[in-house]
Amino acid sequence: MNTGQQNIESSAIEILSDLGRFTATSFWEDGPADYLAERAESAGLEVTIDPWGNVLATKTGSDPDAPGIAFVAHMDHPGYEVVARTGENITLKTLGRMGIAAGRAGTTIKVITESGEQIPATVSGAEPAAGELPKFKAAAAAGWLGTDTVYAKIDREAALGELPRPAVPDLPDFVIEGGLIRMRAADDLAGCAAILAALEHVANEPTQGNVYGIFTRAEEAGLIGARLAAEHGLVPKNTVIVSVETSSVLPGAEIGNGIVIRTGDRSTTFDHEAEAYLVEAAQRIKAKTPDFKVQRQLMNAGSCEATAFKGFGYRVTGTAFPLGAWHNRGESGVEPEFISKDDFIGGAILLTETAKLSGTSPESVQAWLSESPDEESERLRSGRAKR
Structure with a gap:
């Protein structure tokens, strides 16, 4: 390098x-x-x-x-948004497509307050999937959450500020290990x-x-x-x-x-x-x-x-x-x-x-096709004339 x-x-x-x-x-x-x-x-x-x-x-x-x-x-x-709260119970909407475990009881998340503080919370479950059951089964089989409503519990004393507030999975920000970036x-x-x-x-x-x-x-x-x-x-x-x-x-x-x-x-x-x-x-x-x-x-x-x-x-x-x-x-x-x-x-x-190539309009990989194959063309033509 x-x-x-x-x-x-x-x-x-x-x-x-x-x-x-x-x-x-x-x-x-x-x-x-x-x-x-x-x-x-x-x-x-x-x-x-x-x-x-x-x-x-x-x-x-x-x-x-x-x-x-x-x-x-x-x-x-993809993440969550806290849209309602009653005591220690919060209701979240998912934003973007999330895996089925994102709504599974025991999954830990972090709610971001207006001041930027990260408040831990634990998922208690998810709303049953709306719509047709086969569609939900297909989503679940592929590992996706089939609903956009998730429930969690949070410290009842935690001050979140005005709702809605964002929440994210409780995962590392950035780590490099074994040649992989995990985040x-x-x-x-x-x-x-x-x-x-x-x-x-x-x-x-x-x-x-x-x-x-x-x-x-x-x-x-x-x-x-x-x-x-x-x-x-x-x-x-x-x-x-x-x-x-x-x-x-x-x-x-x-x-x-x-x-x-x-x-x-x-x-x-x-x-x-x-x-x-x-x-x-x-x-x-x-x-x-x-x-x-x-x-x-x-x-x-x-x-x-x-x-x-x-x-x-x-x-x-x-x-x-x-x-x-x-x-x-x-x-x-x-x-x-x-x-x-x-x-x-x-x-x-x-x-x-x-x-660095901006503005140069390089030839595409198909550019050679516009060049007439004269030699091969003549061989094809002459071969037919001998028949």
């Missing part, structure tokens, strides 16, 4: 460790948002906040007409950290097109921030969108085998013209670092923000860090999510190299 890559690693790990301290429950992303905005400004990037709280960091290119690149990640993670909310604070580390590295390097970091809100509640950013043109329509996700491990997208170039998600297949940037960047890295690992796969466990932007006419592609214990669904209950440290660092390096 060269000095530049070592600097990217140091920054990426520091940013992710810092982000892990914050509450990241959907609609409660102020902590990550403030941190990302302040650090981006310190790096010399232009920072704006849209009306919905999405954070946009911009590194300006030399050609205002060149197509820029926007790396997109969400700041939120409460890798999805998608890892994407945010990789993007900002890449932007910091290229902040003072010349690029033809603009390079953007878009950090969105409430993705787990239905791609809300991304849909609003795309609908209202937060970045120009000729911008290439790169979703930077942390997504469930799948065959062909394995932990430890490198960052995944994502060709699609559960809802959408992506654009090869946009993917060409990632492919070209990976080839450049491999030319200098032959053992650099990268995978390529359509990851259909969930939908990502590329789908939101594609719905509004943008060219999109994506990357993903293969993720274990997706949405804290562990083998033994609610557990920290985990990703490979090497995959994470490799992803930050890939984003950095991709950012």
